[in-house]
Amino acid sequence: LGEEDLAVLQAPQVTWVAGKRALSGLDAGVTFELAEAQSQDREVPSFRLPAGFAAGVPALAGASGDSAVKFVTASHNLGTDVAGSYTLSLWDSSSNVPLEVTSLPANVDISIPFDTASLSPADQAEFAAGAVRCLHWVGVVPSGDPTLPNSPWSTEGCRLQSISTSFDDTGTPVSTRGSAVCTCDHLTTFSLAFGNPPVRFGPTTPSFGDVFQAESGTPVTFPVVGQSETSGAVTVTVSWDAAALAAASFDQPTVVPSTVGLCTSGTLPCPLYESASTFTWTPSAPGDYALTLNLLSGGSLVESRSVSVRVLFCEHFMTTGQTLRDVASLFQTTWQALFAINPQISNPRAVVPADSGRAWDCTQMGCVLSTAATAGVRMRVGKIVVVGDNETIAELVQATGSSMTQLVRHNMRRLKTISANVYDIVPPGQTRSVEHNVSYAGQELCMISSMSDGCFLA
Numbered sequence: 001l002g003e004e005d006l007a008v009l010q011a012p013q014v015t016w017v018a019g020k021r022a023l024s025g026l027d028a029g030v031t032f033e034l035a036e037a038q039s040q041d042r043e044v045p046s047f048r049l050p051a052g053f054a055a056g057v058p059a060l061a062g063a064s065g066d067s068a069v070k071f072v073t074a075s076h077n078l079g080t081d082v083a084g085s086y087t088l089s090l091w092d093s094s095s096n097v098p099l100e101v102t103s104l105p106a107n108v109d110i111s112i113p114f115d116t117a118s119l120s121p122a123d124q125a126e127f128a129a130g131a132v133r134c135l136h137w138v139g140v141v142p143s144g145d146p147t148l149p150n151s152p153w154s155t156e157g158c159r160l161q162s163i164s165t166s167f168d169d170t171g172t173p174v175s176t177r178g179s180a181v182c183t184c185d186h187l188t189t190f191s192l193a194f195g196n197p198p199v200r201f202g203p204t205t206p207s208f209g210d211v212f213q214a215e216s217g218t219p220v221t222f223p224v225v226g227q228s229e230t231s232g233a234v235t236v237t238v239s240w241d242a243a244a245l246a247a248a249s250f251d252q253p254t255v256v257p258s259t260v261g262l263c264t265s266g267t268l269p270c271p272l273y274e275s276a277s278t279f280t281w282t283p284s285a286p287g288d289y290a291l292t293l294n295l296l297s298g299g300s301l302v303e304s305r306s307v308s309v310r311v312l313f314c315e316h317f318m319t320t321g322q323t324l325r326d327v328a329s330l331f332q333t334t335w336q337a338l339f340a341i342n343p344q345i346s347n348p349r350a351v352v353p354a355d356s357g358r359a360w361d362c363t364q365m366g367c368v369l370s371t372a373a374t375a376g377v378r379m380r381v382g383k384i385v386v387v388g389d390n391e392t393i394a395e396l397v398q399a400t401g402s403s404m405t406q407l408v409r410h411n412m413r414r415l416k417t418i419s420a421n422v423y424d425i426v427p428p429g430q431t432r433s434v435e436h437n438v439s440y441a442g443q444e445l446c447m448i449s450s451m452s453d454g455c456f457l458a
Helices: 121-128 242-246 324-331 335-340 393-400 404-410
Strands: 007-011 014-022 031-033 046-048 068-076 085-092 108-115 132-137 158-167 173-184 189-194 199-201 211-215 220-228 234-240 249-263 273-283 287-297 300-312 315-318 358-363 366-373 377-380 383-386 417-419 444-447
Touching: 085 108, 108 189, 121 173, 121 189, 132 158, 132 173, 173 189, 199 287, 199 300, 211 220, 211 366, 220 234, 220 287, 220 358, 220 366, 234 242, 234 249, 234 273, 242 249, 273 300, 300 315, 315 324, 324 335, 383 393, 393 404, 393 444, 404 444
Parallel strands: 211 300, 211 358
Antiparallel strands: 007 014, 014 068, 031 046, 046 108, 068 085, 085 189, 108 173, 132 189, 158 173, 199 220, 220 273, 234 287, 249 273, 287 300, 315 377, 358 366, 383 444
16 A cells, blocks of 8 residues: 555454555545565455545545545455455544445446466366456345355446456466456455356447447447346346437437347257347437446346447547558548648657557448457548538539548438439539439538648638
């Protein structure tokens, strides 16, 4: 912990560590490492508190910023076959009384070292692939967790966030050792267990934090699959902000069931039942939109996953290592034009955004997992113009130095069609006619051009 008043209290098979922190020092988030629990063959367990922790905990409401609280951590042998267990609790520093923390402003992350040497090679491979359960100690049997009917542990309120492998002194990965990061909505004692829960999301379901990137007018579609080892009803749903998505849609979001309680093997006794639905949405307005994937068993919520849809209109997201020349080639323009309309980019040769998770690229053919991490820099690739009352699209294309190909490619759902692949656009030099009678007055269109002068930028 690093504080001068650090106190280490030893008891059989348990190490307690206490350290004081001022409330004002918790605003930016704090990480506690349990160095005393480190062993030669395991990494250091740690807890990371969310930013704004003090302001979001009701037990600390009204306390001054210079008030001190005491965080008590522990490492002990309550754990499972693959990991020890670690405790984080909050105490009043003046009275030395534990505080009841009923809610947190955001989840606390716990990095738990593991050692799967006692598992079979097949089980070790499953563990590395994500067959891990984050547990917290309840202390009574049953714990109330329907997936752990005869255990004092529970998975409720905790989920697995990531798994990383350790390296030996030569830099070689050690497949049986590493750390798993669990994220939980409360403070208690935490550990890990091997194995998939009996009710779980299927492997084709998007992971927590996934980002689906799509241009305006491009459908976003993905499966949501629930699996159960018993014949009990398992269902999957998707929820969202109905008002936000309704105002930002070419086609409203839908969730269509495809299978319900289907035996995956086709033989009895059935080892696994599956229910699946498909989410589809065609967005119009640019922005970031949140979705929640829900897994239910017998009508009770078992797990939720948050994903998001990032809608681009006249924009691009830079990926790590890309240059403006790379982006210019994708949009058939010049790096000078991109540099001129993106004053936030100080280096025209390269932009290195922050990585933030898995990304899915969505096209008219569907959504596929990208090989690049989710980019962290949003940039303009053209100008959004509003068609005037007496303007034709052909005149706008000519005035901005764009092309009909660029116009159609980046405004597909904003342009009307006469027939398949034939757009209702008045040809250059002509006026509206019986054949081309659609007015685009007031419509927003993306114009991509190689021009970088003040006329185009205005």
